[in-house]
Amino acid sequence: MSNQTLHLLSQWAPLKDKHQWVLGLIYKTEGSCYRKAGALMLFSDDGHQLGILSGGCLESDIHRKARRVMQDKKVRHTIYDDNDEEDIAFKLGVGCGGVVHLALLPVEAENCYLSLEKAYQTLLNGQHCRWKLNLEDISNSQVSSPSEVQQLNKLAKLDDHVNYAPPYIDIPFTCPPHLLVVGGGFDATFVVKMAHLQGWTVSVWDPRPAQARVEHFSLANYIVSSSEVSAVSEHMSVHNVDAAVLMSHHRNIDAEALKALSAHHLQYIAMLGPKHRKEEILSLAQVEESAFSGVFVSPAGFDIGGELPESIALSVIAQCHSVLAGKESSGKR
Numbered sequence: 068m069s070n071q072t073l074h075l076l077s078q079w080a081p082l083k084d085k086h087q088w089v090l091g092l093i094y095k096t097e098g099s100c101y102r103k104a105g106a107l108m109l110f111s112d113d114g115h116q117l118g119i120l121s122g123g124c125l126e127s128d129i130h131r132k133a134r135r136v137m138q139d140k141k142v143r144h145t146i147y148d149d150n151d152e153e154d155i156a157f158k159l160g161v162g163c164g165g166v167v168h169l170a171l172l173p174v175e176a177e178n179c180y181l182s183l184e185k186a187y188q189t190l191l192n193g194q195h196c197r198w199k200l201n202l203e204d205i206s207n208s209q210v211s212s213p214s215e216v217q218q219l220n221k222l223a224k225l226d227d228h229v230n231y232a233p234p235y236i237d238i239p240f241t242c243p244p245h246l247l248v249v250g251g252g253f254d255a256t257f258v259v260k261m262a263h264l265q266g267w268t269v270s271v272w273d274p275r276p277a278q279a280r281v282e283h284f285s286l287a288n289y290i291v292s293s294s295e296v297s298a299v300s301e302h303m304s305v306h307n308v309d310a311a312v313l314m315s316h317h318r319n320i321d322a323e324a325l326k327a328l329s330a331h332h333l334q335y336i337a338m339l340g341p342k343h344r345k346e347e348i349l350s351l352a353q354v355e356e357s358a359f360s361g362v363f364v365s366p367a368g369f370d371i372g373g374e375l376p377e378s379i380a381l382s383v384i385a386q387c388h389s390v391l392a393g394k395e396s397s398g399k400r
Contacts, residue, residue: 069266071243072107075117076187079109083184086111088174089133090181091120094202094236098149098165105229105238109174112137120169121147129169136171142205143171172205182208186240193307195241203234243267244391245308247299248287249324250315251279257380258312259287265388270308272299272324273315296323303331310335310387312367313348322351329358335390337367337383362390 079088091108093100101122108118108126110133116126125147136143147167174181181200189196189210197215201207230237244267248255251273262269263286271287273279274294284290291302302308311328313321313336321338325348328336336359338345345365349356356363368382369389 069243069264070118071266072240073187073190073243074266075107075109076183076190078115078117080184080187082111082115083174083180084176086113086115087137089136090170090172090174090183091118091129091133092170092172092200092236093120093167094170094231095168096165097168100165100167102167103229104231104236110134121167125167129171133171136173140173140175142173142202144202145169145171170202172202178206179208181205182210185210190240190242193242195239197237198240199235199237201234202236242307244310244387245270245306246387247272247303247308247311249273249299249311249313249321250317251275251284251290252314252316253283254376254379255279255314256283257376258314258383259284261380261384263287265384268306270302270306272302274320275317278315296327299324300327300330303327309333309391310361311337312383312387313338314367316340318348318351321348325349326352326354329354332360334361335387336361336363337387338365339367339379341366 089110091110093102093104093106095104102120106118106120108116108120108129110116110130112134116130120126120129129145132143132145147169149165172181174183182198186196186198196211199209229239244265246262246267246269248258248269248271251271255271259269259271269287270289270291271279271284272291272293274296279290281290289302289306291298293299308331311324311333313324315321315324316339325336325338329352338348340348342365364386367386368379369386371378371382371385373379373382
């Protein structure tokens with residue numbers, strides 16, 4: 068299961084009243100740390116550990132402290148200082164060299180589950196939101212209002228900045244990226260697997276009956292079962308697709324899809340094939356490269372020297388991730 072916020076909350080929500088829960092929240096860091104401010108993890112009295120707050124070094128100690136919170140329902144703050152020889156982080160040999168400020172908060176009906184249930188429903192509806200909490204008065208938690216959510220979703224990219232002004236922390240909760248894969252061949256299965264491992268939502272479309280078969284794409288969230296490219300465009304409008312990879316290995320299919328994609332705002336569009344093929348497909352689609360508001364790249368993926376489908380999938384997903392995270396804007400190889 069992915070560590071995306073939506074996935075963590077989807078595991079917690081059905082069990083929220085069946086166990087005692089404590090939220091571990093990193094609200095401040097200093098120096099080099101494995102996770103940054105805004106990282107969440109949920110612990111239960113039945114041994115659940117949903118999420119991750121370190122590289123696996125601190126979770127056992129955090130869970131031990133979380134059990135005390137379950138017993139007395141009191142908020143606890145703890146600091147892990149990897150520079151302090153007397154600190155547990157130093158003794159465990161974490162080695163990052165930073166300082167982590169952590170809050171452990173009871174999550175129960177009496178404090179409205181810290182508004183995590185509301186945040187979950189917002190994410191489940193495909194909408195970004197911001198979660199705001201008073202660390203000194205945890206009954207005072209908020210999730211973006213419907214009007215604020217609407218405004219956030221109008222933005223091309225949600226501001227991912229965590230705001231911490233003691234005692235208040237304001238954290239963005241974003242939906243997992245949604246990737247459309249055009250092409251249902253063998254190599255596409257690896258792209259879907261890689262995206263699934265990231266916790267992304269994945270849709271697959273291929274108009275050919277022999278391709279994009281359900282038994283080959285069990286990890287995909289959606290398979291658009293239509294031979295008409297208009298169905299893809301409609302699907303994208305309904306499900307807020309963020310990125311697309313064209314890998315049908317068929318000129319007309321890629322051209323039709325590319326033309327449809329040009330009508331939507333996508334942060335990343337990539338197409339397999341050599342550079343000369345890109346010009347050919349653009350010509351067939353009767354679309355100018357300038358028509359794409361996001362990054363359009365062909366050949367797809369970073370040049371990592373791979374030739375096998377697994378390596379190509381790795382390079383494409385890595386490049387897509389980089390663009391979606393705002394780390395790669397040119398799309399040039």
